Amino acid sequence: MKRMAYVEWKRVGREAAIAEIILNRPEARNAFTSEMAEQIISICQEISNSDIRAVLITSSNEKSFCSGADLKERNNMKETEWKNQHLLFQKMFNTIQEMKQPVISVVNGYALAGGFEIVLNCDMIVAGETAKFGLPEVTRGIMPGGGGTRLLSKRIGVHRAKEWVCTGKIYSGEEAERVGLLNVLAKSAEINKVALEMAEQIAKNAPLAVQNCKKSVDQLFSMGNEDAKELEILFYNRCLNTEDRLEGVRAFVEKREPHFVGK
Missing domain, CATH: 1.10.12.10 (Lyase 2-enoyl-coa Hydratase, Chain  A, domain 2)
Structure with missing residues (x-):
């Protein structure tokens, strides 16, 4: 296992051909800071350049996959600092999306704002019954900036995507399944097993x-x-x-x- 402060990754699966990236800042519901974003970028680049065949992104906290950017870190930022940080966050989202291997997000608990955008930049989504999805940026005077408006419509259709981003509502795993967001909705205790089985099916192929x-x-x-x-x-x-x-x-x-x- 290779461990960093807020993110770690390890090889899993029958032939260790699958990478599991674990978001590990449970005290802040995995809200990402600049440092955490840099760690995610570094790990994704390392994995993308390896012989790994499929990737899982999971959380060490069963109550939250990721609650988005850490607003406490952003609270006193000047506009220039905010924009520079967002360029880093954009790079993080893009690095996840551009990995050569298929990436599966494994979601229990909250996936909100930038945390939901991490999910949307993955290729497939496995979620538990406790999962909660939402893009509440409009309730904070801003809008999604990591692919939310661009990617959500491809998953659930334009009309529903507009509803999600313009209301800022939070939706349950069952609601996300009903509108076609998910690949699999499973019992929360079983999502890691279900996601690993999907990754194994991918990893055994050419x-x-x-x-x-x-x-x-x-x-x-x-x-x-x-x-x-x-x-x-x-x-x-x-x-x-x-x-x-x-x-x-x-x-x-x-x-x-x-x-x-x-x-």
Whole structure:
């Protein structure tokens, strides 16, 4: 395990091919400071450049995944300091979203404001029945600044996203499941097990194929059909000249499990 002050990560899973990033500032409901954001960036970059095949982001505090930016730290900031800090926070959100591996957020308790935006910058969401989601920035005189307005509509539709961001309401795990935000809603005591099983299913597949699938889905989502067709074939062709593609065919013919090496 590699441990830092507010964030730690460890390898988990049957072949230690999965990274679990643990938000670990329970005394503040994992509200992130500049220091914590820098730690998240450093860890995500390290994992992205490793042989890890799937990533979980979890919390050491079952009552809160992340409550957003630490407003106590921001309370006396000048406008320039606030803007400079937000550039750091933007880098944190972008670094999570741009990891080459699929990233699954594992949510119990509160995921609010920037904490919810951490979730939205992940690829998949597993939540417990105690999960609470919301973007309450409008109640504080501001708006989401880490992808909330851009990403939420892709998950739950434009009309519902406008309701969520303009009312600032907090929604339950059941409500989030009903509008299609989640991949899985599970019993709170079982979410780590459920998320790990999902990550294991991803990790056993050819990593280059998985990574190109992630890039393809992300980039094709908002493109016109003709441009999307061309880009999809580009990603497809990246998978053809690989050892894993040949191994996948051999394993199918030989009726055995494939052994993918990421080449």
